[in-house]
């Protein structure tokens with residue numbers, strides 16, 4: 194869209210330095226230049242590319258890509274928001290571990306009462 198050709202490996206010529214071999218890696222949510230270290234998200238990219246402030250860059254992206262700020266977000270964006278963050282996932286795992294362990298503890302206490310007390314006497 195902005196005249197940055199991306200090859201099959203997701204690499205492009207970096208517009209932020211005099212790049213002769215593609216050094217700019219373009220991911221879905223950020224970019225990174227292995228040569229000059231330029232890094233950021235899509236708004237940073239537009240801001241640096243056009244020499245705009247972040248706010249102006251966001252407005253430009255809204256205009257250029259026909260994003261209607263009054264319309265609800267698309268399904269793809271909602272899908273992304275619904276994905277759990279790593280921290281949330283860790284917390285969930287921790288909760289699950291705790292449940293399993295407390296269940297084990299309950300069983301062991303039960304065994305202790307049932308078999309332990311009589312044998313040791």
Ligand SMILES: [Zn+2]
Nearest residue numbers: 207210226229
């Ligand atoms: Zn660069």
